[in-house]
Amino acid sequence: MAIITNHMKVMNSALGKIGGGAIMAEDEDTELAAQVVPTYYSRLKSLLGMCEWSFAGRTYKLDAIAKVAENDYDTASMIFNNGWRxxxxxxGTRIGLPRKVLTDPRRPNDPLREYLIEGGVLYADREQVWATVTVMPDPTVWDPQFNLAAEAIVAADLCVPVTHDANLAKDLRQVAEGSAQENGRGGLVGRAITSEAIKARTAAPLWRDPLTDARLR
Incomplete structure (x- = not known):
């Protein structure tokens, strides 16, 4: 029996906006699924990378890489070849670069600033490091404005390959992204970004006590 995932519900909602039918499984052997699934995930990654969405952030403690020659570690000098200890x-599940690199996950407003990222590896002079990254969250935790934007822009992306209706695709894209001058950040996408910015300002700390900060260091 096919499992209807929450991502599939968004896909089918987008298809419904263009009268494109529905898919029953992401891996079903149909031309429609072959068009919908890669287009959906490609667009979703793009949207998630446009803003530090609060619902898509996750903090991980990073795993240390073995200090061996195969990993460009110089045993004699006790540093990696690029100079970091x-x-x-x-x-591997992240989307893009880390939002923040931390030495203490309880202090997200005091990030580590001295580090280097090369080839998907983070180098630092700290024994323990955490990173807050963007992940692909389940649609059940999406902000409603983001959900509307995702459905609309995926519908626009699918309109021509599924229905061959270029005029409808143009109309849907304008609703989703606004005018061409807004570079994809107008329309419903722009509203979602604005909503996220308002939440971020509301969540930001309004006051800090230097004495308390000093004790916690």
Whole structure:
């Protein structure tokens, strides 16, 4: 029996906006699924990378990379070949670069600023490092404005390959992204970004006590 995932519900909602039918499984052997699934996930990754969405952030403790020659570690000088003492693997499920690199996950407003990222590896002079990254969250935790934007832009992306209706695709894209001058950040996408910015300002700390900060260091 096919499992209807929450991502599929968004896909089918987008298809419904263009009268494109529905899919029953992401891996079903149909031309429609072959068009919908890769287009959906490609667009979703693009949207998630446009903003530090609060619902899509996750903090991980990074795994240290073995200090061996195969990992470009110089045993004699006790540093990696690029001059850093420690190296860490970044989460493979992340989208883009880390939002923040931390030495204490309880202090997200005091990030580590001295580090280097090369080839998907994070180098630092710290024994323990955490990173907050963007992941692909389940649609059940999406902000409603983001959900509307995702459905609309996926519908626009699918309109021509599924229905061959270029005029409808143009109309849907304008609703989703606004005018061409807004570079994909107008329309419903722009509203979602604005909503996220308002939430971020509301969540930001309004006051800090230097004495308390000093004790916690």
């Amino acid at each position: 420690q190296a860490f693997s970044l989460p």
